[in-house]
Amino acid sequence: MxxxxxxxxxxxxxxxxxxxxxxxxxxxxxxxxxxxxxxxxxxxLANYKEILSSEFWRAGYINSILMASMNVVFVTIAALPAAYAFSRWDFRGDKHLFFWFLTNRMAPPAAFMVPFFILYSNLNLIDTYWAVALAHCLFNLPLAIWILEGFMSGIPKEIDEMAFIDGHSFPSFCWNIFLPLIKPGIAVTAFLTFMFSWVELLLARTLTNEAAQPITVTLTRSLGAGGWDWGVLAAAGVIAMIPGAIIVYLVRDLLATGFSMGRV
Amino acid sequence: MKQRPWLFLLPALLLVSISAFIPLITVMNYSQLTLLPGTEPYFSGLENFVAILEDEAFRAALGRQVIFSFLVLITEIPLGLGLAMAMPKEGPGVGLSLVLLGIPLLIPWNVVGIIWRVFTRSDIGVLPAAFDWFGYSYEISSSTFDAWWTVLAMDIWHWTPLVVLICYAGIQAIPEEYYMAAKIDRASPWKTFRYVTLPNLRGVLIIAVLLRLMDSFKIYAEPFVLTGGGPGSSTTFLSTYTSRMAIGGFQMGRGAATSLIYFFIVILISFVIYIVMLNLGQGAGGDQ
Known part of the structure; x- marks a missing residue:
């Protein structure tokens, strides 16, 4: 033992x-x-009081949760049909396209910082939730397609065919049969997507100033501000950790099934 | 009906175009321009690329990056695989271990840096005090050796759980009968591992190695907060170098060229490792 x-x-x-x-x-x-x-x-408890009574910290906290959730929604909506296409059909260039999607995961955010800033400035999206939520698709979308494709390929094609023979329309098949089957896969994907968006710093810092600043950025800015208030910093760190811990705890059963399907 | 796959791919393609494709084109454009503040940009071809490749600081950062990613892979992959095999397969221990392993993954990266900073700082940290007690004088802010292994320990702390989760998923998917058969054949634990576990984990191990490789190559926030790239520039990795080039420097063209070289190196190394791992498994009698 x-x-x-x-x-x-x-x-x-x-x-x-x-x-x-x-x-x-x-x-x-x-x-x-x-x-x-x-x-x-x-x-x-003074350190916690200082943070929770400050509008600055509270806003950063809420911004982070909203951005990461928006990112999960965008990524899931785009990745589900894409993964379905890759897992179910052979079409011209599918392998190349799949690898190309994957290369985006390899793109270092540091390399995309300046162009992102310029692009989103032109679209007037700087310092909004949209900018960060969209930018984080850079590394989350490829990962989501990759994982979901794995889960979907684990489900035999015959299930699709049977459903259509039984008279299900495509939307009805997706909603009633297919999505429930890959629910653990969606849970794992949403978990990882949320995680990578929640923890990212570089792009979030580049694309926000004040209004939409997430907690990670609030932390660095106050860290750089000079006043080494270790107690407050530690309390802020603890507070930034809590949502993650809650999420892991809530989805632990889904994760356990998701991971035991063996398709990550 | 032939267009159906593309219809399904449309949302993803749209999203990729604004989150990756258009920015990439912009970088390519800039990389060939000389952009000095106050003057008109002009086309300078590959000049920026040559300048970067000749830059001593870039080569040093690249060298450190390669060594770092290599160390990350050779420690985290075996450690993660071993831990995944030690995980309970059922019962209350599974949920508990998953939750504990998930925690480092969900801590914002700069908070990871903060945790390790307050843990290792010589004035307020407990680690230097503990080493002192053993008679080793630990100095993260002045000793390159201490800074290096602390950054590595932090990365192991932070990312090994991901390797564990991925490997655990793979192990769960191996049919129990395979192990029964190995037992009947009286295979030693090592042989069981070598001929049952390992070949069946090839797919997930490729995912784990590639993910860790790509992500360790992009490491930025954690060492930035922990050591600030020092002492000197001994823990300055490629991302830190690139972001300094892109924001700090006045030469946006240089920054763009650095970004492209960086991106190209990551893709190249990932691709080579991917091919090598695919062939490794085949040669060693792996199925699937």
């Missing part, structure tokens, strides 16, 4: 740095800077 210890050891390795930040977020700066304590001796 030493295999289990190997896993547990790694999970501890994951938790230790996180614990250190959580621990720090409950300390006043005097304690953080003057002595190393493994748990907060002068327990305080």
């Amino acid at each position: 030493n295999k289990k210890y190997y896993l547990i050891l790694f999970l501890v390795f994951i938790l230790v740095p996180i614990y250190w930040m959580v621990n720090m977020s409950f300390k006043p700066n005097s304690e953080i800077l003057n002595r190393l304590t493994l748990y907060p001796h002068e327990f305080t």
Whole structure:
């Protein structure tokens, strides 16, 4: 059973740095800077109060959630039919097109920063949710098509044919038969899409100024602002972590089935 | 009916055109111009590319990037695969492990940097204190060695869970009968791994390796927050270099050329690895 210890050891390795930040977020700066304590001796919620009472932080938080959700919607709507086409039909150039989609995933955001800025300035989208949600499709759409195609190919074509023989129209087949079958696949895809959009910094920073600034950007800007308020920074980090933890917890069953379908 | 696939692909193609294709064309356009502030842009052909390829700082960043991605792959892939094999297959442990493994993946990248920064800073971090206790003086801000392995440890902490999840999915899909057969044949654990697990995981391993390769090549926020690219420029990777070129520098054409070279290198390496991995599996008696 030493295999289990190997896993547990790694999970501890994951938790230790996180614990250190959580621990720090409950300390006043005097304690953080003057002595190393493994748990907060002068327990305080002041750091959290400062963040939650500031409009600046709250807005960043909401912006992040809205942007990542919009991105998930765009990506899923575009990727579902595309993945269906790739998994069900042979057409001229399908392999090349698939690889071309995939190369977009390889594009380093740093390389696209300036053109994005120019393009979205011309479209008047800078500092809106749209800009970031659309820009994040750059790396999320290829991934979504890739994963969904895998899931869909795992479902025999005969199921489609049977449904049509039974008199289902195409929309009815999709809604009543096909989508429920690949639900775990959609969950995994939406999870990864949300994740990559939620955590991205470079493009989000380039495309927003103030109104639509997501939490990641708020964090860096206040980090760069000089005042090294470690307690507040740690609390902000903890708050930025929470939605992710909630999402993983909520979709854990779907993820477990999704992953056990073996098609990631 | 022949147009049907294209109809299905239309939304994706539209989305890609505004999120990738048009920007790429713009980059290509800029890369061949000399754009100096206050003057008319003029066509300068491949001049920008030559200038970048001759730039010492670019070569150094590229070298560091290749070494870093290589180290990431040779540690995270075996570690992730091993952990995936140690995961329970059913029961309450599955959900718990999945949730814990999912946490680092959903932490914003600069927060990952912050977590490791407060963890390793010499004045407020617990890691330097722990090393001190063992008699090793840990100095992330002045020792290149410490900075390097900390960035690597951070990446392992951050991304190994993704490798675990992908491999776990693959392992779950291997029929139990294969292992029964191996048991009946009295195959050793190593032989079972080598001839049952590994060949069946070829597909997911290719995905894991490619994803980690592409993403480690794009690493930006985490080392930027953790070390700021230092000490000196010892942890300045390609993304940091490119974004400095693109925003910081006055020469947008140079930035665009850097971007294209960068993009080309990522595609090239990914493609080579993809082909190599496809052939590796075939030669070693992998099925599927």
